[in-house]
Amino acid sequence: MKTSPEKDHPISIREEICISCGVCSTVCMFSVIIMNEETGFPVISPHAPPCNRCGHCVAYCPVSALHMQGDEGNTSSLPDRVMITQKDIRDLVLSRRSVRQYQKKKVPREVLENLFDIVRYAPSAMNLQTVSWQVIYETEDVRTIGSTIISWMSRIIDEQRLQEFVIGSSFPYITHEWKKGRDLITHGAPHLLITYARPEGYTAATDAVIATSYLDLIAPVFHLGTCWAGVIRLAAERSPEVLAAMDLPLDTLPQTALLIGYPALRPYTIPYRKPAFVRWKV
Ligand SMILES: Cc1cc2nc3c(=O)[nH]c(=O)nc-3n(C[C@H](O)[C@H](O)[C@H](O)COP(=O)(O)O)c2cc1C
Numbered sequence: 114m115k116t117s118p119e120k121d122h123p124i125s126i127r128e129e130i131c132i133s134c135g136v137c138s139t140v141c142m143f144s145v146i147i148m149n150e151e152t153g154f155p156v157i158s159p160h161a162p163p164c165n166r167c168g169h170c171v172a173y174c175p176v177s178a179l180h181m182q183g184d185e186g187n188t189s190s191l192p193d194r195v196m197i198t199q200k201d202i203r204d205l206v207l208s209r210r211s212v213r214q215y216q217k218k219k220v221p222r223e224v225l226e227n228l229f230d231i232v233r234y235a236p237s238a239m240n241l242q243t244v245s246w247q248v249i250y251e252t253e254d255v256r257t258i259g260s261t262i263i264s265w266m267s268r269i270i271d272e273q274r275l276q277e278f279v280i281g282s283s284f285p286y287i288t289h290e291w292k293k294g295r296d297l298i299t300h301g302a303p304h305l306l307i308t309y310a311r312p313e314g315y316t317a318a319t320d321a322v323i324a325t326s327y328l329d330l331i332a333p334v335f336h337l338g339t340c341w342a343g344v345i346r347l348a349a350e351r352s353p354e355v356l357a358a359m360d361l362p363l364d365t366l367p368q369t370a371l372l373i374g375y376p377a378l379r380p381y382t383i384p385y386r387k388p389a390f391v392r393w394k395v
Contacts, residue, residue: 123164123182124171128154130178137170137179146170155179165240207383209330212338213300215374219252220304224335225373232327238316244324244368247361249305255372258358259299262345263291265352278351280344287344298344302372305345309365321368329371338376345370 124146126137133153138146145161148154155170171179171188181188229246237243249255266284275281287297299305308325310317325341332339348355349367359367 122157123166124157125180125182126155127178127180128152130176131155132176132178134175136173136175140169140173142167142169167240205330205333208380209333210338210380211340212302212372212374212376213340214377215300215302215338215372216377217301218303218375219250220337220374222250224337225304225306228328228331228335228337231331232324235320235324235327237320237323241314241316241320243310243314243317244308244320245310245362245365247307247309247359247367249307249359252303254358255299255302255305256296258305258345258355259291259296261352261355261358262298262348263288265348265355278347280347299342300340300372302340303374304372305342306371306373307345307349307359307361308368309361310368311364312366318368325369325371332373336375337373340372342370342372 122145126146131154133148133155135148135155137155138144138148142165143162145158145164146155147158147161149156166181166184168181168184168188171177171181171184172191225248233242233244235244249258266288269275269278269281270284270288275284278284290297306325306328308321310321329339329341345355346367346369349359349370350356356367361367
């Protein structure tokens with residue numbers, strides 16, 4: 114086996130298998146892999162930036178001649194064709210709804226683990242894979258976060274600071290309804306998922322939104338419903354008490370919040386959405 118010229122480089126190329134098709138160098142994001150014109154085999158460019166381990170060279174090699182150090186046993190072969198129709202996808206996207214009525218039934222941990230195991234394949238900037246999930250699994254902990262948010266909102270109302278928040282005008286109604294037993298914060302969801310990251314990870318916010326969207330979209334396939342909880346995310350940003358109730362690792366901040374559980378109701382029609390607003394510069 115030929116190993117790469119840079120000893121800390123993760124890719125190795127097996128020349129005895131390689132068919133010199135050049136696909137690995139074509140798909141390499143930063144041209145880390147180039148073709149050696151003399152030997153006809155791929156090599157690691159001496160001027161290459163660090164490999165970001167996206168794995169495309171390995172994935173696109175038709176003869177498995179490339180190897181990513183550390184990925185042993187963690188890659189799997191791909192069927193010739195992924196059998197999802199355009200109609201399936203359209204149905205999935207159009208039928209997804211924000212769920213605000215949940216069954217009083219917990220989601221087995223294995224089901225959530227299955228979801229995380231799929232969404233970890235979501236794209237991330239520079240393949241940094243910065244997204245981490247905090248599962249608020251116990252329903253009473255979800256409710257504690259809700260009541261901490263209500264306390265925070267009540268304080269904002271008392272201090273007449275509603276204008277500081279885009280949705281501040283809804284705080285009096287939300288707190289009023291809470292007192293009546295109607296939860297407009299966590300909507301009775303059994304679980305809350307929070308993505309978190311260290312604040313200096315400047316790609317983390319986007320990566321978290323993508324991963325959360327993936328989870329949101331595939332959840333119905335597992336008979337689950339979700340609801341983004343921007344209000345929880347906002348409260349965590351502005352209230353140390355709410356942040357503390359999330360119990361995130363030290364020096365990390367929440368990026369997104371998603372309620373999850375089994376829906377108590379089903380929709381019968383697809384609500385109207387604006388036509389796609391698209392400009393074509395041709
Ligand atoms: C970033 C974001 C934040 C949201 N925050 C909340 C929230 O705090 N509470 C809530 O009930 N719904 C929240 N939603 C859900 C939206 O209200 C919902 O997506 C929108 O009304 C469209 O309905 P649909 O998701 O069923 O298509 C949020 C959605 C997004 C994308």
